[in-house]
Amino acid sequence: MRYIILVLVLIAIGFNIQQHNKPPEPGAQPLPGISESYEAKAPANVPEDAWKYYEHAKDAVYQSDLERAESDLSNAVSIKPDFTEAWYNLGATQANRAIELTRQHHEHDAVIMFKKAVESKKRSRELMIQGKWFEYEGQERTQVRSDVEHALADADEVINDEASLIKALWLWADAKNTN
Numbered sequence: 001m002r003y004i005i006l007v008l009v010l011i012a013i014g015f016n017i018q019q020h021n022k023p024p025e026p027g028a029q030p031l032p033g034i035s036e037s038y039e040a041k042a043p044a045n046v047p048e049d050a051w052k053y054y055e056h057a058k059d060a061v062y063q064s065d066l067e068r069a070e071s072d073l074s075n076a077v078s079i080k081p082d083f084t085e086a087w088y089n090l091g092a093t094q095a096n097r098a099i100e101l102t103r104q105h106h107e108h109d110a111v112i113m114f115k116k117a118v119e120s121k122k123r124s125r126e127l128m129i130q131g132k133w134f135e136y137e138g139q140e141r142t143q144v145r146s147d148v149e150h151a152l153a154d155a156d157e158v159i160n161d162e163a164s165l166i167k168a169l170w171l172w173a174d175a176k177n178t179n
Contacts, residue, residue: 043134050080057089066100069093077123084127085135088144091120091151102169110169111162118155121148 042051053076060069073090077083094117101110125148128141136144158165 046083046134047079050076050083050086053079054083054086054089057086057093061093066093066097070097082127082130082132083134084124084132085144087120087124087127088148091117091124093117094120098169099173102166102173107166107169111159111165114165114169115159118152118159121151121155124148125152 042048046054053072057069057072057076060066060072070090070093073086073093076086077090080086094113098110098114098117101107101113124144128145128148133141158168
């Protein structure tokens with residue numbers, strides 16, 4: 001039962017990168033800000049450089065380059081520390097990188113990366129509570145809030161049990177390999 005809870009936390013923390021940043025279906029209209037990347041205008045309260053990094057990160061996710069996506073999102077939040085959506089996606093990217101590191105048998109690094117993911121999700125939750133939003137609106141905000149609350153519900157317990165966390169990472173990595 002404990003591993004089931006751990007895997008559910010992993011799924012929740014990494015969920016949004018698959019849902020909010022999935023590439024369009026063939027023939028579908030491009031998502032706003034993706035095909036015209038770097039030309040999309042930043043929201044009024046987001047510096048252009050932070051927005052460009054955020055847009056670059058979306059492209060990196062589409063190309064399955066999670067390392068570059070993490071770097072770009074880290075740059076975005078360093079420029080704009082209250083960029084909720086960037087923190088949210090950074091947490092998901094880091095959780096998915098933890099899965100990649102597990103597959104590469106770098107379990108120690110995977111645990112460190114997963115702990116970073118939890119901290120990024122916590123930061124996004126703090127900013128949500130403060131009402132700091134720059135891109136998401138309406139139903140998307142509701143979904144993101146729900147994702148974060150579910151993800152963080154048992155996160156502290158998960159990260160404090162490293163052996164179980166590694167087992168859960170392997171279970172999730174194996175499950176993603178079969179999909």
